[in-house]
Amino acid sequence: MKVFLTGASGLLGRAIYQRFTKETDWTVCGIAHNRVGSGLTKLNLLDKSSVTDFLNATQPDVIVHCAAERYPDRVERDPQAAYDLNVDATAHLAHEANRLNVPLLYISTDYVFDGKSSPYKETDKPTPINEYGRLKLLGEKEVLEANPRNIVFRIPVIYGPVETLEESAVTVLFKGLKKCQQEKETFQVSNYELRNPSSVNDIAQIVFKLVEKKLFSSPDLNGIFHWCGNEVLTKYDMVVKMANTFGLSLERVVPVVGQPGAQRPYNTCLDVSRISQLGIGTHTDFADGIKSALANWISV
Ligand SMILES: NC(=O)c1ccc[n+]([C@@H]2O[C@H](COP(=O)([O-])OP(=O)(O)OC[C@H]3O[C@@H](n4cnc5c(N)ncnc54)[C@H](OP(=O)(O)O)[C@@H]3O)[C@@H](O)[C@H]2O)c1
Known part of the structure; x- marks a missing residue:
């Protein structure tokens, strides 16, 4: 069997x-687009005819679509570029999946919700509060309307x-934590928004x-x-665990309320019963997962 995987160089x-x-x-x-490591092929998803040619040549059995502009602040700065990748390129892939008669799995985000009434079921109406969430939701619509x-x-x-x-909104906290050990300055970290972080290995297994x-x-x-993971943590909680x-x-380390940049939802906890009922859910304890994720960064 063959899978066509976009964003294969990403986190x-x-x-x-x-x-x-x-x-x-x-x-x-x-x-991959810029980080074309070993085993990967360079392909720009914005170049639709190249995408079509590549799919014709490879004839996959399934498409897993990970590539996206996923930094909310970058999306706010250049919404058109983010639209081209997160919505338009997604629509083209969904169209191509139909043409090849193969399923497409699209990775989306808890940011399609406003964070005011979690836990969110799959049937709950999304109400994104930032442009990143809005564009990912439009991507979802393209995928499900196509098929x-x-x-x-x-x-x-x-x-x-x-x-x-x-590279991750979680691991970047470790940078601040390490810096404030060495320099006599404080590290202000949000103790407000609630998150349920997941290890990429858990998500990869479920995919x-x-x-x-x-x-x-x-x-x-x-x-x-x-x-989502089953531990509810603020960024400050994550820093304490690290x-x-x-x-x-x-x-x-100083816990604060609020952070600069694009608006973020308060509590995006997702109801995971649909995946759980399939018997394929998995959660790595945050302390264990972060220890292994940061293993190479302890002495850097
Ligand atoms: N990170 C999170 O915490 C998080 C949370 C919820 C949902 N998600 C979703 O999960 C998915 C993966 O996120 P991630 O954090 O792994 O993203 P990431 O690390 O930022 O990776 C983005 C990927 O997209 C590729 N890409 C960007 N522009 C491209 C283009 N024009 N053509 C082809 N490929 C292009 C990048 O390739 P190069 O690097 O090679 O240029 C990279 O492989 C996204 O759909 C995101 O919305 C992420």
């Missing part, structure tokens, strides 16, 4: 790439092995299982699915 895409390549009966056609048999998988803030600490089920046993598996895990001081 989540790398984990999904690794999960599929563990299986001898799967071939992964992973694409209601496609899958939309909404996930929370993720963390995992990073190429830079800034793999969803695809397997869709292709081999349950072709009627369609529509929206939610998953400090405890790595024996760092919290002396100059």
Whole structure:
């Protein structure tokens, strides 16, 4: 079987790439835009005819679409560029999936909700409060309107092995924590918004299982699915767990309310019962997951 994976050089895409390549009966056609590492193919999703040519040449059995502009502040700064990737390129992929008669699994976000009435079920009406959430929701609509048999998988803030600490909204906190150990300045961190972080390996495992089920046993598996970790944490809580895990001081860490930049929803906890009922949910304890994700960054 063959999966066409977009965003294979990204934080989540790398984990999904690794999960599929563990299986001898799967071939992964992973694409990247700028970070074309080993095994990946360079392909710009904005170049629609190249995307069509690549799909004709590779003939995948399923498309997993991870690539996106996912930094809310960057989306606010250049909404047109984010629209082109998050909505327009997604619509083209959904159209191509139909043409090839293969399912598409689209990675979406808890930011499609306003954070005022969690936990959110798949049937709850999305009401995004920032442009990133609005564009991801438009991407969802393209995917499901093209074919209601496609899958939309909404996930929370993720963390995992990073190429830079800034690559994840979770691991970037470690940068601030380490800095305030060495320099006599405070590290202000939000103790307001509630999140349920997930390890990229957990999400990759669920994606793999969803695809397997869709292709081999349950072709009627369609529509929206939610998953998030089962620990409710503010950013400050995450920093406390990191400090405890790595024996760092919290002396100059200051919990605050609010943060600069694009507006963020308050509590985006997702109801995960649909995935749980399939028996494919998985949660890595945050302290264990962050210890392994940051293993290479302790002495840097
Ligand atoms: N990160 C989170 O906390 C989070 C939370 C909820 C949902 N999500 C969703 O999860 C998915 C993956 O997020 P992520 O954090 O892994 O993103 P990421 O690390 O920022 O990776 C983005 C990926 O998109 C690729 N890309 C960007 N522009 C492209 C283009 N024009 N053509 C082809 N590929 C292009 C990038 O390729 P290059 O790097 O090679 O240029 C990279 O592989 C996204 O759909 C996001 O909305 C993420």
